[in-house]
Amino acid sequence: MEDVFVVEGVKKSYGDSTVVDGVGFRIRKGEIYGLLGPNGAGKTTTISIVMGILQADSGKVEISGMPHGPREMRTKALLGFVPQQNALYEDLTARENLRFFARLYGLSGSVARERIEEVLTAVGLADRADDLVSSYSGGMARRTAIAAGLLNRPQGLVLDEPTAGVDPQSRNAILEHVRALADSGVAVLYSTHYMEEAERICDRVGILDDGRIRAEGTRRELVDTLGERDRVVLELDGAAADAARALEELPGVHTAVATENGVELDCDRGAELAPRIVRALADRGLELRSLTIHEPDLEAVFLHITGKALRG
Known part of the structure; x- marks a missing residue:
């Protein structure tokens, strides 16, 4: 361009x-x-x-x-x-x-x-x-x-x-x-x-x-540049412990913890990993209700680099 x-x-x-x-x-x-x-x-x-x-x-x-x-x-x-x-x-x-x-x-x-x-x-x-x-x-x-x-x-x-x-x-x-x-x-x-x-x-x-x-x-x-990972929150219909064990084997997943409603993943590039997560759950007959990706944001980068808030 x-x-x-x-x-x-x-x-x-x-x-x-x-x-x-x-x-x-x-x-x-x-x-x-x-x-x-x-x-x-x-x-x-x-x-x-x-x-x-x-x-x-x-x-x-x-x-x-x-x-x-x-x-x-x-x-x-x-x-x-x-x-x-x-x-x-x-x-x-x-x-x-x-x-x-x-x-x-x-x-x-x-x-x-x-x-x-x-x-x-x-x-x-x-x-x-x-x-x-x-x-x-x-x-x-x-x-x-x-x-x-x-x-x-x-x-x-x-x-x-x-x-x-x-x-x-x-x-x-x-x-x-x-x-x-x-x-x-x-x-x-x-x-x-x-x-x-x-x-x-x-x-x-x-x-x-x-x-x-x-x-x-x-x-x-x-x-x-922060070296921080994404957090992916999954809501499942049952079998959270089984899902956590299966998902922890995926490349890019560092931890997978079963919660009351599903699984929370600590992983690299959650958006790229999401299709593999969905496939892995489907292969095991596990029903996914929702998937939410929480990424580190620019505010964290800005504070890290400048030591100041953007506004003020």
Whole structure:
């Protein structure tokens, strides 16, 4: 897959303080890359450099194979940006706001009208487009800001805490829309303070702390660095002791303990092991009522690497 974002060895200092210290990552077309870090980790500065708002002291940023920076208009035109704070005029309607941003992108006439209708429909605001933004809920305002970031049909989209302060329903709608954008081929850099969002939609995650990427990978790859195992809970109709003895023989199962309602397994990669568990029980005529996999999560990885909570 084609890399849309390429960031290599980026550094940024203010006086004697190094804020970004050799950050590097790549984001492919159709991929959501989560950038996680505690407060003061350097996320905002990194995002500003990636967007071409700030000039890095050293290192490089490329967008779709082209050099990128504050003076590079060609590459800036390929990006969409949704900042932490909504950059909207509350005394204008959503449609009027989008018309203004369309002009900043150099869009006008029928092309601008077409794009505005397209993004309003995409974020579910077509029926409220002519209401003042001041009348919107927090979630609707965030969706308007996302719409503004999509007007130029970007190849790369940067979202800086897009669900902060919105209601659960709007938050869910935003997450679904971001996933749909990636599925359509957009590369997404997604910064969030909500670990469950990263778990849900990010294909890969980079953990930033003290200006450096301390760990990077898929959720499973990061969890595996802890060396912790999955716990699989089985509910059975009887014969729990027999089931435990049979399942403990499976490769990847470290312990199998009979419980009042079934068996609990301590194992490697429970999701991959599940089909073999089901087959082993069926071969012995044992009826499985439910199977639940409990995996170590990104929160545990984050705390292990940074020693800090993500929020706070």
